[in-house]
Amino acid sequence: MIFAQEQEEKSKNSSQTSDEYSFYETKSGLSVTVSNNEKEDLPTVAVLATGGTIAGSGTAGKATNYTAGQLDVGTLVDSAAGVTDIANVRGIQVCNVGSDDITDENWITIANTINELAQDENIDGFVITHGTDTLDESSYFLNLTVKTDKPVVMTGAMRPSTATSADGPMNLYQSIALAANEQAKGKGVMVVFSDGIYGGRDVQKISTCQTDAFDSKDFGGMGYMVDGVPYFYNDSVKCHTTETEFDVSSLKELPKVGVAYFTIDADPEILDYYKESGVQGIVIAGAGSGCYSEQWNNKIDELAETGIPVVRCSRIGSGVITQDDYFIGNIARGNDLAPQKAATLLRLILTVTNDIEQVQNMFDKY
Numbered sequence: 572m573i574f575a576q577e578q579e580e581k582s583k584n585s586s587q588t589s590d591e592y593s594f595y596e597t598k599s600g601l602s603v604t605v606s607n608n609e610k611e612d613l614p615t616v617a618v619l620a621t622g623g624t625i626a627g628s629g630t631a632g633k634a635t636n637y638t639a640g641q642l643d644v645g646t647l648v649d650s651a652a653g654v655t656d657i658a659n660v661r662g663i664q665v666c667n668v669g670s671d672d673i674t675d676e677n678w679i680t681i682a683n684t685i686n687e688l689a690q691d692e693n694i695d696g697f698v699i700t701h702g703t704d705t706l707d708e709s710s711y712f713l714n715l716t717v718k719t720d721k722p723v724v725m726t727g728a729m730r731p732s733t734a735t736s737a738d739g740p741m742n743l744y745q746s747i748a749l750a751a752n753e754q755a756k757g758k759g760v761m762v763v764f765s766d767g768i769y770g771g772r773d774v775q776k777i778s779t780c781q782t783d784a785f786d787s788k789d790f791g792g793m794g795y796m797v798d799g800v801p802y803f804y805n806d807s808v809k810c811h812t813t814e815t816e817f818d819v820s821s822l823k824e825l826p827k828v829g830v831a832y833f834t835i836d837a838d839p840e841i842l843d844y845y846k847e848s849g850v851q852g853i854v855i856a857g858a859g860s861g862c863y864s865e866q867w868n869n870k871i872d873e874l875a876e877t878g879i880p881v882v883r884c885s886r887i888g889s890g891v892i893t894q895d896d897y898f899i900g901n902i903a904r905g906n907d908l909a910p911q912k913a914a915t916l917l918r919l920i921l922t923v924t925n926d927i928e929q930v931q932n933m934f935d936k937y
């Protein structure tokens with residue numbers, strides 16, 4: 572099976588078709604590759620590729636010092652042996668970058684593309700391939716902005732395609748199998764990694780180097796994937812997808828939010844910097860249960876007059892932030908969310924309101 576970009580380009584420039592594939596454009600101008608031999612008795616999954624290590628290549632055998640985002644979506648799908656026996660796969664190349672270079676524009680494009688294609692009754696589910704570094708932010712963003720019950724699954728890899736025992740092909744196979752499975756409907760955005768299924772809200776990257784690099788902190792995973800078969804045990808209780816009020820269909824970008832990391836002697840001037848740089852919200856990666864020094868407390872209180880919401884989170888990675896009357900200002904509590912997840916949610920909340928009570932309600936709800 573070939574989804575190579577060159578063939579796609581060639582065909583696009585001529586008759587829009589080739590013997591094996593047809594192409595059509597989404598509203599955001601992305602090209603969808605469709606096999607002319609889709610099997611009627613198989614579910615159809617759209618794979619949206621964004622780059623990352625799963626599409627990386629480097630020195631044969633090695634797991635480090637490679638270049639992310641080298642393989643196109645067709646080559647990725649080809650690498651997942653046996654996948655065409657379980658689903659018809661349509662390919663979409665959104666971008667091809669390391670996930671540290673994913674932008675809010677990419678997020679909006681992915682959400683809007685899924686929301687558009689979800690209306691197509693011939694498409695049963697979605698997979699997004701993504702770098703692992705920021706996958707937990709993108710999974711939460713999409714969990715809050717895609718408007719469909721059809722399964723949406725994200726995956727990536729810790730080893731580039733050229734490494735010995737590259738983990739990408741199996742992660743992709745399991746993800747396509749999950750996205751094609753009726754049981755995966757209505758569960759919000761999921762991440763499949765190293766045979767685990769995780770909720771897009773709760774999942775975090777927990778290792779810089781191991782292939783079993785994702786987990787859901789205190790709550791465990793949602794289940795397992797074993798040879799393309801899902802085994803579910805947990806659901807997220809927080810609102811997601813069709814239950815959220817976030818609508819990015821007419822947005823080009825999201826409000827900017829700064830994250831300030833507190834340590835002993837950390838300079839509170841960072842908060843002034845953020846104010847002056849025009850951010851619309853600030854997340855504090857506080858110590859312990861979202862704590863910081865008296866100097867920071869005073870500075871955050873001073874910031875209150877600007878109306879910029881400040882959200883207290885913890886750098887610990889476990890537990891919940893409860894009310895603590897010592898902390899003053901225009902502040903909300905980031906629930907159990909890691910700072911990067913809180914920043915994702917705050918950016919979306921700021922598209923709706925900056926009223927601190929409503930901000931807090933949404934942190935409790937999502």
Ligand SMILES: N[C@@H](CC(=O)O)C(=O)O
Pocket residue numbers: 622623624625639668669670671701702703704705727728729
């Ligand atoms: N730096 C890579 C890491 C990965 O994909 O695992 C990225 O996030 O794109």
